Amino acid sequence: MTLLDLTPRVAAGDRLQTLPVAIIGAGPIGLAAAANLAERGIDFIVLEAGEAVAASVRAWGHTRLFSPWKHLVDPASRRLLEATGWELPDPERAPTGAELVDRYVLPLAQLAPIASRIRLGVDVIGVAREGMDRTRSRGRAATPFVLRTREGGAVEELSARAVIDASGTYLSPNSLSSNGLGLRGFDEIADVVTHALPDVLGRDRARFAGRHTTVVGAGHSAANTLLGLAELARQEPGTTVTWLIRNAKAVRVSSSADDELADRAALGGRVERAVADGRIDVVDGFEIIRARRVDDRAELVGHRGEEDVTHATDVIVNATGFRPDLDMLREVRIDLDDIVEAPRRLAPLIDPNVHSCGTVEPHGFRELTHPEHGFFIVGMKSYGRAPTFLLATGYEQVRSVTAWLAGDVASASNVELVLPATGVCSTNVGGGSGCCS
Template sequence: MTVIDRATHTFPRHPSIPEDRMTLLDLTPRTATAPRLDALPVVVIGAGPIGLAAAANLVERGIDVVVLEAGEEPAAAVRRWGHIRLFSPWRHLVDPASRRLLEASGWTEPDADAAPTGRELVDAYVAPLAELKPLRSRIRYGSRVLAVAREGMDRTRSAGRETTPFVVRYATADGVVELTARAVIDASGTFDSPNPLGSTGLDPLGAPDLGDRLVHPLPDVLGIDRARFAGRHTTVVGAGHSAANTLLALATLAESEPGTRITWLIRNDSAVRVSSSADDELGDRAALGSRLDTLVHRGIVEKIDAFEIATVERRAGGVRLIGMRRGAASVHDTDLVVAATGFRPDLSMLREIRLGLDDIVEAPVRLAPLIDPNVHSCGTVEPHGFDELRHPEHGFFIVGMKSYGRAPTFLLATGYEQVRSVVAWIDGDMRSATRVQLTLPATGVCSTDAGGCC
């Protein structure tokens, strides 16, 4: 277990952050002193594992909370990739505060060494947590957040800002409503905002014309989407674990469905994030890379690297990808394209919130040096809490996968420690908030040429 005490520890400055910007996020303990704020709830956006962990920590400290969930059930986004098996075993997947609430109700934790699928994670842990009496009445399903702001002021007004309640506007089946809050924790995730196919970070020209031939990341190839892929040529674009999972599922499909062809298209020189390193303490993650290497070697998966997509065309029966490969014009024809190019945060609802985001990965400025794949070569991340997650907007936090911006390799255990620290800060418990501790498995995976593995 690694413990960081902010009184003595100094974190590196990200190269994109000028020295004067670091002062935006000082360590001065500031808690709400306005009685009106203290009487308001904390609003948590998202009822996934991280959002519910935040709610559990708030309930445990006697702080009122309202959880707004866009879906009609807890962890609705996880359900959509429920067929995927997680790398982490159960020992890393249960939030401590949530465990205490569940065990008080007679819940039995699954085998600590087993790694569940996303669906099993929801059925055995998240759904029972959401049904507990202390949380059930505080979750509002079918509530999609549209905007977060300060009551009576836009982002340009400063006087009295820290003691002014937040306003959270959200849409329900009955219309648009608003809720005031003392603090806001955004745990809405990134699954609904995948990265575009284009190497520029933009949708390639022609992308809107692809329709259903462009597939969202992590399709259920062996389940409800089987007929869509059987007997067809599918190209998976991406260099990470989402791509690897889909490629392995397609290879299994090809064993029983004649004519099923698979291409793995990588926009970089290599799939640096899919490793079969013997030093990876998550065995399932290491096995993923090893199995994929074997499929490529046997010719079951065709691998095309260094292909920069500029334009896509819908053609009779398929898709044409047009771009450059190692300095020469190149074309690739396929039936379907799976965009497994990673995810990015949707910040549109935060236009009136003062955010302190890194210019490169769109993560909070103090978190960025710990996770930017350009300078941080490994998936293992130092413990971090409220301080690395703070924004110039006092009382507002982005946590979970969304806090990582465009950086990859987020683990649930990291998010649980994030919200524990953030909630302690909201409660004015600076001793607990500043003492962040976390035990994570080493990855043994280098994702850049920055030098050295953790």
């Protein structure tokens, strides 16, 4: 692969200089990019598909993160907030997703330099170059980006000098099917399938109480949901829980004493105890082939070794992990790893078969650069299908990228990050999902 010229090539006075940087997504990483750009005096616009900032985090807001506050706040964002009198919560305490939003993300989004540049309810459905599809090369780097958006029923286009895609992956779950394709028969059971990390003890309690729930997946998201369901079963008669794992055996989340994130270290042991106590039934090695509706229940059909098997249940939680939504990027030139679907230079550093969260090397604009000059995928989406992402990693990504956009190559290249030591971040060998940073 030809090495790219990583020196900013936008000349002073060029039309590009008059355009904002477009940030897709107003989650913690997208807003961190906004804070870094604001500090450097670079104009930007933040486009968020949800009706509120951090919409995806709000969806699993009942879940406690593994990382304490000291690892969850972007340095540039902290500087802007502290200038208004904001104080960092207890650095050693791990908040819930809702606390992260209420005590950090929302105050950040309300800062004057950022609030005026956020547009909510705006879905980015396509990114391209003005007047160019992906096949045209001449003058491409000097041509503005165009982002096609949908807001309500209106479709419009806006121009940008660069694009930072921080849209995440939470809204793009992996398929329940073991081969990764859409599950045959899914339409028959769609009404009983829920997204990862439902609030089983709170908002979504009625959906699970007194029913048989099957959690599919082998990572931290599955573990959190299983523990919630086990507690619900203790409180509500008739509630039963099955953990269906598509691997040959159950791959446990970390319970290592070497893990500096205490909540994550304890999670695996709690799940194992619930299984040993009979509160969670485990079915492993189940290769899901298709689904069907039988009376008022969902039935998963597949193989277990050489045996044809079926599994009937009332509710299914899809905790099989997430994948990047790449449809909107068809007309920009991106270079992704064939397996992980992360930027090709980044993929070897985050391969979940080799790395945990804490063993991922610091990386920045170089590893995130694509053939499309001025386009970057950051945050969870930059990790493709790998679940080893931590917010602290994403903050360093956007610091480096925004430094490069400012022409400060020295700062952009000086990538430093100290991550907490971890045993295993996730159990995504075969499609589990990791939660949370």
